[in-house]
Amino acid sequence: MLTRIDHIGIACHDLDTTVEFYRSTYGFEVFHTEVNEEQGVREAMLRINGTSDGGSSYIQLLQPVRKDSTVATWLAKNGEGVHHIAFGTADVDGDAQSIRSKGVRVLYDTPKTGSMGSRITFLHPKDCHGVLTELVTSATEH
Amino acid sequence: MLTRIDHIGIACHDLDTTVEFYRSTYGFEVFHTEVNEEQGVREAMLRINGTSDGGSSYIQLLQPVRKDSTVATWLAKNGEGVHHIAFGTADVDGDAQSIRSKGVRVLYDTPKTGSMGSRITFLHPKDCHGVLTELVTSATEH
Numbered sequence: 001m002l003t004r005i006d007h008i009g010i011a012c013h014d015l016d017t018t019v020e021f022y023r024s025t026y027g028f029e030v031f032h033t034e035v036n037e038e039q040g041v042r043e044a045m046l047r048i049n050g051t052s053d054g055g056s057s058y059i060q061l062l063q064p065v066r067k068d069s070t071v072a073t074w075l076a077k078n079g080e081g082v083h084h085i086a087f088g089t090a091d092v093d094g095d096a097q098s099i100r101s102k103g104v105r106v107l108y109d110t111p112k113t114g115s116m117g118s119r120i121t122f123l124h125p126k127d128c129h130g131v132l133t134e135l136v137t138s139a140t141e142h
Numbered sequence: 143m144l145t146r147i148d149h150i151g152i153a154c155h156d157l158d159t160t161v162e163f164y165r166s167t168y169g170f171e172v173f174h175t176e177v178n179e180e181q182g183v184r185e186a187m188l189r190i191n192g193t194s195d196g197g198s199s200y201i202q203l204l205q206p207v208r209k210d211s212t213v214a215t216w217l218a219k220n221g222e223g224v225h226h227i228a229f230g231t232a233d234v235d236g237d238a239q240s241i242r243s244k245g246v247r248v249l250y251d252t253p254k255t256g257s258m259g260s261r262i263t264f265l266h267p268k269d270c271h272g273v274l275t276e277l278v279t280s281a282t283e284h
Contacts, residue, residue, distance in 0.1 A: 001169065002168050002169070002170070002190070003190075003191060004190060004191040004199070005147055005150065005190050005191065005199045005201075008147065008150060008224075008227055010271070010272075010273060012271050012272075018271050021270070021271060024244065025241055025244055025246060025270075026144050026229065026241075027143065027144070028144070048144070048145075048146060048147050048229070049145060049146040049147065049193045049194045049195060049199075050193065050194030051191045051192065051193060051194070051199070052191045052192030052193070053191060057146070057147045057191075057193070057199060059147075079272050080271045080272030080273075081224075081267070081271075081272035081273055082223075082224040082227060082273055085150055085224060087168065087190070099167055099168075102166065102167055104167060125223070128163070128167075129152070129154050129160050129163060129222045129223075130152075130154075130221050130222030130223035131152060131222075131223055131224055
């Protein structure tokens with residue numbers, strides 16, 4: 001069961017510049033940074049608020065670290081902007097299975113590692129009215 | 143001060159079909175619908191979670207109701223997908239003024255009426271790393 005907007009993933013050309021824009025313009029501070037080698041991104045999580053399921057909502061800023069990453073390809077086509085949205089769930093495996101059974105393409109056979117030790121999968125944007133949609137179970141939920 | 147992700151605005155060709163996708167795929171129910179004549183959209187708000195500032199986070203589905211609306215123009219160029227993101231604040235006037243003073247273009251001189259009696263304004267996406275960004279004070283906050 002999806003119980004929160006976990007994050008909005010925003011692709012950018014330069015992570016440091018974009019982090020500074022969000023800090024100086026809105027006052028949002030960096031909560032966490034990491035490099036996800038598998039996804040080919042360097043990322044910063046800005047925590048915006050707590051959520052009623054005990055989790056949080058974040059802005060996730062993403063800079064590609066190699067030219068063949070999916071985010072690099074997306075940026076080259078679209079320019080900077082919202083890359084994906086993510087819903088939080090305590091059971092990414094069960095929800096992914098349930099959603100797949102409804103005919104929506106789930107991009108991974110089993111969830112992969114996302115930000116801060118979370119487990120994540122993605123739904124095909126063409127099956128979701130144009131929205132690349134992530135499902136995420138945070139490290140504290142699994 | 144921006145204290146929550148208020149909503150993610152998603153543009154679609156057919157509101158009823160898209161509402162049904164979000165209901166049948168994720169279990170999200172319609173919390174509110176309205177037509178905003180000024181913005182030229184018919185919209186549905188799906189409430190996803192409560193937020194730590196006492197507000198809520200929503201998915202906002204938007205269908206243009208006339209061909210010259212900004213959402214219609216956007217859809218014709220981009221196809222269905224994430225149109226904007228919105229941060230919630232108790233003081234949209236003060237925050238808009240503060241952000242304008244930092245050199246970010248604010249699209250309205252004074253906030254206009256948004257979903258459910260809220261007061262809203264928008265920041266120019268070219269000043270926000272490609273993200274059309276809304277600021278919103280809900281009806282219960284103003």
